[in-house]
Amino acid sequence: MGRPKLSLPLRRERRDTPDGDFVDLDIVDGDKGKPTVVLLHGLEGSSASGYMQLMLRGLHARGWTGIALNARACSGEPNRQPASYSSGDYRDLSWFTRTLEGTVCAVGFSLGASVLLNFLAKEEAASRVSAAVAVSAPYDLALGAKYLDSNSFIARRYLAHFLPTMKAKALTKAQQFPDAFDVPAITATTRIRDFDHLVTARLFGFASAEDYYAKCSAGPQLANVKTRTLLLSAADDVIAPPRLPGDVGSNSMLDVLLTKKGGHVGFVGGHAWNPKFWAEETALAWLDKAIQT
Known part of the structure; x- marks a missing residue:
């Protein structure tokens, strides 16, 4: 909410899925040898969502490749199959990450964070991801x-x-x-x-x-995550209350960052004439550090 629409050098690529459907990718190309980050949007979002645009801009500034994976039926065209997407359907993330080379990271927002965490906890292909960030994930x-x-x-x-x-x-x-x-x-x-x-x-x-x-629900799956992952949530998020399981601290792969304020995919600070979009900036800074350690 409230994030600007940006002008980015995006190119769209359509990929057919193993089950006869398709997904549309919106890509900002990075420098050779630098990481690739797959971005997953929230409920009824797309690559055009403000938080996705800001992440793509941040990745572009770093020379990284950013790939916005539009969920089925969210790229402006109906998909082919009866089902489109859900909070736990990580099939497209799974097969797509297998096609990527080099260092791969992933960032999910809201429903996209739920998809990402389910993938990291349940899927063998998750080993392909070096680091991940889940913003405002609905744990319950x-x-x-x-x-x-x-x-x-x-x-x-x-x-x-x-x-x-x-x-x-x-x-x-x-x-x-x-x-x-x-x-x-x-x-x-x-x-x-x-x-x-x-x-x-x-x-x-x-x-x-x-x-x-x-x-x-992602909460009960967190103990099984084997990828270094930042869980970023706000205590005042009423849409996706950060009800983390009591044993979340026992998984050394998880970094939990719980702020007092921020709402649901909010985290906007600064001033009206100079806003600071803290979640995107924090995710990028954390990924910078995570892939270097």
Whole structure:
């Protein structure tokens, strides 16, 4: 929120996926021999999201290659399969990282951070990643959904921003795959939990929204992360409350940075005429150090 749109030397590349779909990559090319950083956006975001643009600018300034991996159906064109993306679906990150050479890092924001942490904890290909940063990760998906479905002012704003586009995409897909979608129920839903039950869980093979939340929440997976990873969250994040498991400190691969303020993918300081986007700056500085040690 509030981040500027930047002019960057991006090039778009489309890659076909192993399951017959496609993903669009927006790439800023770096210098030969320098690291490549894969960026994962949040719910209904894209490479055009402000935080993604700032990360790409920071990588470009360092001469690193930045690759914004647009989630399926988030690059401006519907994807081919009924399912698009979820908080735990790391398939595209997995096969794509296997194609990269040299030093590879990854940064995820919000839902993208959840995808990244699930990947790091569960997938053999995660060994390809030298260092990672998870910004405002939803460690407990059920808790986040419960807040979004509450009647608070902030929750209503977030839901009004995301849910209409999610429903519109699902209803468009229903025209192509009518047996995969319950159109009347999707049309009527006003809650994120119901959408996840009707669409996300159903399309990704979960028994219910609760089953999806339990199996894809990043918090319980953190003990299995074997890649050096920065977990960056704010104590006042009501969308993705930083409820980390009590034993998170036992994993020496995790650096936990919990700030008092920052909200959800916020962390904006400075002044209106000279804002400082602290999360992106911190992520870049941490990666600088992590790949040198």
